[in-house]
Amino acid sequence: MSDYAVTIGLEVHAQLLTNTKMFCGCKASYGAAHNSLTCPVCMGLPGALPMPNRRAIEMAVKVGLATGSTITRATKFDRKNYFYPDLPKGYQISQFDKPICAGGSMEIRGLFGVKRVGITRIHLEEDAGKSQHGDDDGTLIDLNRCGVPLIEIVSEPDMSSPEEAYAYLMEIRRLVRWLEVCDGNLEEGSLRCDANISVAPEGERGVPVEIKNLNSFHGVEKAIRYEIERQSEVVRNGGKISRMTLLWDSDKGETRVMRTKEAAHDYRYFPEPDLVELSISDQMMAEAHEASPEYPWVRRERYVGIGVKPDDADVLTAEKEFGEYFEEVFAGCNNEAPRAVRWVIGEALRWRKELGGGERFVVSAYATAEVAGLEASGKISGLAAKTVYEEMARTGRSDPAMIVKEKGLEQVSDTGALEAVITKIIEDNPKEVERYRGGDMKLKGFFVGQVMKAMGGKADPKATGEILGRLLG
Numbered sequence: 001m002s003d004y005a006v007t008i009g010l011e012v013h014a015q016l017l018t019n020t021k022m023f024c025g026c027k028a029s030y031g032a033a034h035n036s037l038t039c040p041v042c043m044g045l046p047g048a049l050p051m052p053n054r055r056a057i058e059m060a061v062k063v064g065l066a067t068g069s070t071i072t073r074a075t076k077f078d079r080k081n082y083f084y085p086d087l088p089k090g091y092q093i094s095q096f097d098k099p100i101c102a103g104g105s106m107e108i109r110g111l112f113g114v115k116r117v118g119i120t121r122i123h124l125e126e127d128a129g130k131s132q133h134g135d136d137d138g139t140l141i142d143l144n145r146c147g148v149p150l151i152e153i154v155s156e157p158d159m160s161s162p163e164e165a166y167a168y169l170m171e172i173r174r175l176v177r178w179l180e181v182c183d184g185n186l187e188e189g190s191l192r193c194d195a196n197i198s199v200a201p202e203g204e205r206g207v208p209v210e211i212k213n214l215n216s217f218h219g220v221e222k223a224i225r226y227e228i229e230r231q232s233e234v235v236r237n238g239g240k241i242s243r244m245t246l247l248w249d250s251d252k253g254e255t256r257v258m259r260t261k262e263a264a265h266d267y268r269y270f271p272e273p274d275l276v277e278l279s280i281s282d283q284m285m286a287e288a289h290e291a292s293p294e295y296p297w298v299r300r301e302r303y304v305g306i307g308v309k310p311d312d313a314d315v316l317t318a319e320k321e322f323g324e325y326f327e328e329v330f331a332g333c334n335n336e337a338p339r340a341v342r343w344v345i346g347e348a349l350r351w352r353k354e355l356g357g358g359e360r361f362v363v364s365a366y367a368t369a370e371v372a373g374l375e376a377s378g379k380i381s382g383l384a385a386k387t388v389y390e391e392m393a394r395t396g397r398s399d400p401a402m403i404v405k406e407k408g409l410e411q412v413s414d415t416g417a418l419e420a421v422i423t424k425i426i427e428d429n430p431k432e433v434e435r436y437r438g439g440d441m442k443l444k445g446f447f448v449g450q451v452m453k454a455m456g457g458k459a460d461p462k463a464t465g466e467i468l469g470r471l472l473g
């Protein structure tokens with residue numbers, strides 16, 4: 001889309017799922033009455049002293065380990081000074097020169113292929129409050145979010161297209177959800193993304209322009225595409241890109257200038273005097289290792305190793321929960337991967353999307369495995385199995401064997417009954433029998449279809465095949 005070299009780096013803020021805030025004991029939760037989750041520490045009252053949240057530090061270490069980052073064993077907090085109404089202290093406690101993690105990377109995949117994106121640093125900081133700009137009442141401030149722990153994940157400018165940026169952001173989202181450190185909700189702001197984009201003729205260095213306010217996944221892609229086009233146009237016309245910060249307006253589908261270089265902030269970072277240096281102990285490192293689940297990319301390779309197709313393995317590792325579900329069904333399918341995949345992707349995930357709003361499975365893994373087992377043993381046909389499954393999905397029932405009985409779906413494998421039906425079909429279709437005996441083997445399917453029709457789809461295919469073969473000679 002551009003004749004020039006494009007470089008994109010992303011800064012992602014992830015709100016950590018701790019019970020309490022970063023430096024005080026206030027609850028870190030949402031939807032409470034305005035300013036009810038506050039105390040002297042997070043309101044920045046004089047004399048109040050911060051105390052770091054151990055859980056938040058552990059979560060940052062877990063993300064660091066997963067991204068192959070180096071954990072800074074002697075880390076520290078710094079003050080980032082700026083004035084804004086939702087920041088009562090007049091500074092944010094963040095990390096400047098010794099971030100808790102540095103030098104990691106993430107692999108991303110897409111139509112562009114497979115690419116590794118460097119992660120410059122991951123640091124811990126506290127969130128600011130929320131301003132609510134009303135029409136009549138002026139601006140209202142809610143400090144409930146003030147002091148909620150965040151990690152900021154800063155990538156290297158290793159991406160070169162909107163698609164890569166999108167894939168990277170999705171990968172970060174999957175990881176923080178997988179590690180249970182953040183719920184990854186971009187629309188609600190628990191995951192936030194800023195992008196740095198530069199466009200320059202091949203071989204030259206560009207000037208990065210920052211875009212803020214990217215609050216949806218497609219917004220990220222669109223805003224980056226828009227900015228690449230804008231900068232390409234400037235470069236094409238012989239102009240110079242100037243350093244600035246832009247805001248993405250998702251309604252208008254365009255960016256507007258938030259501040260230019262002249263007004264750029266100098267945050268006057270200095271070490272937080274109320275907190276001592278933070279050392280990450282061997283014990284904490286060991287605990288973080290221990291608490292880390294099998295990573296999604298490791299699980300994907302394992303699934304491919306047991307016979308799952310790579311594309312299906314991608315689907316099954318999109319969420320940690322999918323894999324746990326799959327493994328239960330897999331065990332119930334005598335470890336036959338293709339069958340388990342068919343049930344999980346074809347049925348369980350489809351019904352999850354259709355009836356569970358994409359948020360929850362409507363049939364348990366146990367019940368799914370049971371239906372798969374009924375089909376595999378020949379007790380019910382593939383078609384009947386789907387009927388049973390739909391009944392469970394729609395009613396919430398989890399007793400497939402009972403549904404089979406109630407609906408009379410059990411396959412007929414009684415050879416006497418099948419023989420009688422097949423004998424009649426052979427009598428009724430002399431022409432087809434003659435052609436079959438004359439060598440037109442394709443007609444076997446015709447006879448199987450006739451048997452299924454006569455038996456209401458409940459004939460055991462294996463027994464049917466055997467008897468047909470014998471009687472047709």
Ligand SMILES: [Zn+2]
Pocket residue numbers: 021024025026037038039040041042043147
């Ligand atoms: Zn507080």
